[in-house]
Amino acid sequence: MGEILVVVEHRQEEIRDITFEMLFKAGELCKEFSHTLTAVVFGGKEAPFIDEIAKRSDNVIYYEDDQLKEFNADVYKACLNGLIEESRPFITLIGHSSWGMDLAPALSVKTGYPLATDCVDILIEENHPKVIRQIYSGKVFQKMSFKESDGYIITVRPGSFQPPETIENKNGGVIKKNLPGELPESPKTFIKFVDSGAGEVDITQADLLVSVGRGIGEAENVEAIKALAERIGGVLACSRPVVDKNWLPKYYQVGTSGKSVKPKVYLAFGISGAFQHLAGITGAGTVIAINKDQKAPIFRVADYGVVDDLFKIADALQEQLKEG
Amino acid sequence: MDIIVCIKRVPMTQEVDLEIDPSGKDIKKDALAYVVNDWDNYAIEESVLIKEKLGGTITVITVGDEDDEDVLRRALAMGADKAIRIEPGELALDGFIISNILAQVIKGLDYDLVLTGVQADDDNFGMIGIMLAEKLGLAHSAVVTGFEAEGSEATINVELEGGMDEVSKIKLPALLSIQTGINEPRYVSIMGIRKAGKKELKVVKVEDIGLSDEDLVRQTIIEEYFLPPETEGAEMIEGDPSAVAEAILRILKEKGVSA
Numbered sequence: 338m339g340e341i342l343v344v345v346e347h348r349q350e351e352i353r354d355i356t357f358e359m360l361f362k363a364g365e366l367c368k369e370f371s372h373t374l375t376a377v378v379f380g381g382k383e384a385p386f387i388d389e390i391a392k393r394s395d396n397v398i399y400y401e402d403d404q405l406k407e408f409n410a411d412v413y414k415a416c417l418n419g420l421i422e423e424s425r426p427f428i429t430l431i432g433h434s435s436w437g438m439d440l441a442p443a444l445s446v447k448t449g450y451p452l453a454t455d456c457v458d459i460l461i462e463e464n465h466p467k468v469i470r471q472i473y474s475g476k477v478f479q480k481m482s483f484k485e486s487d488g489y490i491i492t493v494r495p496g497s498f499q500p501p502e503t504i505e506n507k508n509g510g511v512i513k514k515n516l517p518g519e520l521p522e523s524p525k526t527f528i529k530f531v532d533s534g535a536g537e538v539d540i541t542q543a544d545l546l547v548s549v550g551r552g553i554g555e556a557e558n559v560e561a562i563k564a565l566a567e568r569i570g571g572v573l574a575c576s577r578p579v580v581d582k583n584w585l586p587k588y589y590q591v592g593t594s595g596k597s598v599k600p601k602v603y604l605a606f607g608i609s610g611a612f613q614h615l616a617g618i619t620g621a622g623t624v625i626a627i628n629k630d631q632k633a634p635i636f637r638v639a640d641y642g643v644v645d646d647l648f649k650i651a652d653a654l655q656e657q658l659k660e661g
Numbered sequence: 662m663d664i665i666v667c668i669k670r671v672p673m674t675q676e677v678d679l680e681i682d683p684s685g686k687d688i689k690k691d692a693l694a695y696v697v698n699d700w701d702n703y704a705i706e707e708s709v710l711i712k713e714k715l716g717g718t719i720t721v722i723t724v725g726d727e728d729d730e731d732v733l734r735r736a737l738a739m740g741a742d743k744a745i746r747i748e749p750g751e752l753a754l755d756g757f758i759i760s761n762i763l764a765q766v767i768k769g770l771d772y773d774l775v776l777t778g779v780q781a782d783d784d785n786f787g788m789i790g791i792m793l794a795e796k797l798g799l800a801h802s803a804v805v806t807g808f809e810a811e812g813s814e815a816t817i818n819v820e821l822e823g824g825m826d827e828v829s830k831i832k833l834p835a836l837l838s839i840q841t842g843i844n845e846p847r848y849v850s851i852m853g854i855r856k857a858g859k860k861e862l863k864v865v866k867v868e869d870i871g872l873s874d875e876d877l878v879r880q881t882i883i884e885e886y887f888l889p890p891e892t893e894g895a896e897m898i899e900g901d902p903s904a905v906a907e908a909i910l911r912i913l914k915e916k917g918v919s920a
Contacts, residue, residue, distance in 0.1 A: 439801065529827075
């Protein structure tokens with residue numbers, strides 16, 4: 338039957354979780370529909386993680402070159418385009434990460450293969466792939482199919498699939514490839530990585546996080562929740578919009594582009610629960626969410642929910658603490 | 662530096678109960694208020710900041726109907742010089758078609774930089790910018806949180822996952838998809854929008870820009886929209902604020918984190 342290609346994402350010699358998630362889903366689909374799972378690795382010489390990939394794939398294609406130590410959309414695109422022309426894979430999976438978002442749309446144009454992005458599930462019905470996506474901030478789901486083609490490209494939302502702890506070793510064979518000789522010079526040069534999340538507060542170590550989101554309304558209001566956090570013995574945190582608006586520094590941010598946290602209790606004030614944020618609190622023990630919008634996605638993952646004005650609840654908490 | 666910014670008007674869906682339209686392939690939109698897509702707003706602001714520093718012109722473009730001119734006028738009020746609306750008529754759009762339309766129009770313009778938002782708030786595809794770059798043969802980067810031009814190059818920051826940024830150099834002309842938080846978009850007054858009414862806003866029709874039939878065939882087909890499956894969800898704490906506060910403090914105590 339056909340082939341499912343998974344583009345391996347790694348950074349600083351470590352495989353990103355999205356890779357394992359894609360390999361797991363691709364493996365399930367291959368089992369059910371008798372496809373072959375091929376992982377494509379672009380890596381430096383003797384990338385330390387090749388074995389981990391081979392365990393989870395039928396074949397590994399390994400472009401080995403020291404200029405591939407880190408991601409480069411142009412090189413990836415040129416090589417994948419060549420590979421796709423050669424083997425016409427049925428489905429090509431790429432992570433819906435910052436890098437994947439830079440690669441997949443360009444590859445789709447180059448190969449002519451239709452693209453669906455940010456998918457949370459992949460189905461195959463009558464030999465055609467269909468995808469499930471979340472739109473309108475997760476308030477609505479969408480099922481989408483493609484124009485007829487011999488191959489399709491799908492980007493996968495991080496955290497959509499949960500690979501099991503133990504796996505059956507597939508012992509995939511590793512085929513090493515050299516970069517094609519006539520690679521065009523990339524218009525982009527990597528300079529460095531910068532840790533944008535370091536700061537004076539480490540939210541990853543707190544047992545109780547008191548977190549604020551867009552619902553806080555304006556910068557001045559953050560102070561009230563900060564005071565509450567201190568009074569209650571917790572550490573202040575926040576969601577992305579609060580950092581985007583410069584109301585708090587980035588080291589307070591919980592979520593995909595911020596920190597993953599694992600407090601015993603996560604108290605969320607005015608956080609609607611974009612998936613990027615929810616991905617950062619999967620390790621939290623108990624989530625208590627306070628939000629005016631009863632349809633806010635955070636209530637789907639919270640243990641306890643309060644539909645009310647966050648300031649009323651914050652004030653009432655302060656009152657109770659005074660009395661206590 | 663001459664900059665083109667591609668923008669979109671989207672419905673505001675926060676704190677709104679969304680309903681599926683009878684077609685099953687859209688949401689009911691008649692009661693929704695519309696705004697400029699948040700990511701695009703940052704892209705517009707970035708273009709204005711660059712223009713303030715280096716001079717040049719800013720052209721904003723949208724594919725949409727007359728109502729969508731609101732976001733073009735707003736961008737003109739922020740500091741863009743010209744606006745183009747491409748009228749799609751009854752054409753069913755997807756990311757592939759929109760990027761074809763934009764590429765065809767932008768091909769004929771002078772520019773050093775094309776900016777888009779990372780994604781739109783409604784269908785969050787996050788594909789149009791980079792597809793457009795590939796069609797225009799431009800260098801590109803997605804999820805950009807920093808831009809500093811130096812001659813024919815720029816140093817950019819790309820936001821990666823896990824609190825990490827990637828710094829790189831990119832040759833111009835380039836297309837960058839702009840992430841929220843890169844700047845602080847300026848306030849736009851009604852007066853400002855009224856004043857910007859004098860600026861050029863050109864309307865072109867899709868059928869007049871010279872795309873082939875094939876360029877206007879969707880690559881993705883919407884099968885259905887549906888509301889999220891019911892989950893157990895949160896246990897709701899009811900009552901007045903003091904009762905709720907009491908319940909929250911009880912939970913904190915139970916979990917061993919109370920002060």
